[in-house]
Each structure stands twice: as structure tokens, then as C-alpha cells.
Amino acid sequence: DTAVSQTPKYLVTQMGNDKSIKCEQNLGHDTMYWYKQDSKKFLKIMFSYNNKELIINETVPNRFSPKSPDKAHLNLHINSLELGDSAVYFCASSPTGGGTRTAFFGQGTRLTVV
Amino acid sequence: GDSVTQMEGPVTLSEEAFLTINCTYTATGYPSLFWYVQYPGEGLQLLLKATKADDKGSNKGFEATYRKETTSFHLEKGSVQVSDSAVYFCALSEGSGTYKYIFGTGTRLKVLA
Secondary structure, X not given: OOOEEEEOOEEEEOOOOOEEEEEEEOOOOOEEEEEEEOOOOOEXXXXXXXXXXXXXXXXXXXXXXXXXXXXXXXXXXXXXXXXXXXXXXXXXXXXXXXXXXXXXXXXXXXXXXX | OOEEEEOOOOEEEEOOOOEEEOEXXXXXXXXXXXXXXXXXXXXXXXXXXXXXXXXXEEEOOEEEEOEOOOOEOOEEEOOOOHHHOEEEEEEEEOOOOOOOOEEOOOXXXXXXX
8 A cells, every 4th residue: 555656657748848746645644745856866855735735845946836635635737848857756745844753755756858 | 054965876885795875964953864765766765764862773784873973874784785776865854843854965875796
């Protein structure tokens, strides 16, 4: 029974298109995150949400719009895709706020923009 | 701001060799420290963690001790296996309510049979 699941696992699309990645967690956590992993494996936080409310937006271009319909779901919509958006995107969740608590990660979505 | 610095990889070892991956951190408060592992094509999994100074986290033969005086959390394993080949990430999270985990750049480990 997958704890944090993302779909799709792979996404290949053309520049200028709009795409969405979905994320769901069944751990009962209040906080969810989106991270971007670049080609050198560097992981950078993009957004964090707590109980459906945006807490952190790490200067991400406004082409990226997260949406949290409920605390178990955090989707990522990307408009006007650019070549530089190619990366692996990870969804994660944790009990409220993180701190001492462990974050659980999804399998990742490999986005390739051509 | 807070940051995590890891040793550059890749690290290549023979099976049964001793492993150390260095990790140091900068934080304003008293963070919790984590090691995550990423196997090829997979997401990150928690390997171990420590939440206060002098705590030792351990799992699957891996250990790391939270050293506040040296702001370090080095990962060690006495005898690596081929199946340990992966990318290892050191991370920190400040107190509850910070809503952020900060990761190091990752260290790729390759273990040869």
C-alpha cells in the first residue's frame, strides 16, 4: 500500500505545453511538499502546504501552480513548459511542519521537455 | 540561511570496505538531522535520523552521530555491500513549524564486487 504516490511516473512533452502532476498520501499527514531534483541530483524545495494552505513558495516562477483540494492531495500544474523545467519532481509529506518528524517521498515524476 | 554540505562523490569502494560520507550543516537553531538514500529510479527513503545533540541514528548497519560541537552528522558503515550502491543525502529540518527539509547535494556510492 503506497504511502505517497505520484502520477505520472514519466512525462514527455513539448515546450509551451501545460501539464499536471498529481500526488496523494495515505499517511494522514498535514504537510505536503514539492521538491525539484535537477540533473546533478540536487534537491530544492518548491512549495510546502499545511492543511491545504500554502506555507512556503521558494521563489518558483508563477508558471508553477500547486493546488491542494484536501490535505491528502497536492497537485502541481505547470504552464508554458520550458526546456529548463526538465527534472524529476518529488512529492513528499510529513506530520505537521516537519521538525523532528520524517518526511516520506513519492517515487518521483521525470519530466522531459523537448 | 540554513545549509547542508556533503562530500563530493562519487565514492567507489570494494565490497566489505568501510564507508564514511561526511556531512556538515549550518543552522540558526537546533535542527533535526537525517540521512536519506535514493536507489536508482526510486524516490528517497529515510535511512536514519537524530533529533538532538549526541543522538546516534542507526539502521541496516549504517550509523551517524549528531555532533553539535562540530556541526556534523557523518554517515558510516563498517562493511558495505553491492546492494548499498545508491545516492545518499544528508538533510536537516529546523524546529516543528518550519515546513522545510534542506538537503545536501547528495553523494553517489558505488560498491564493486
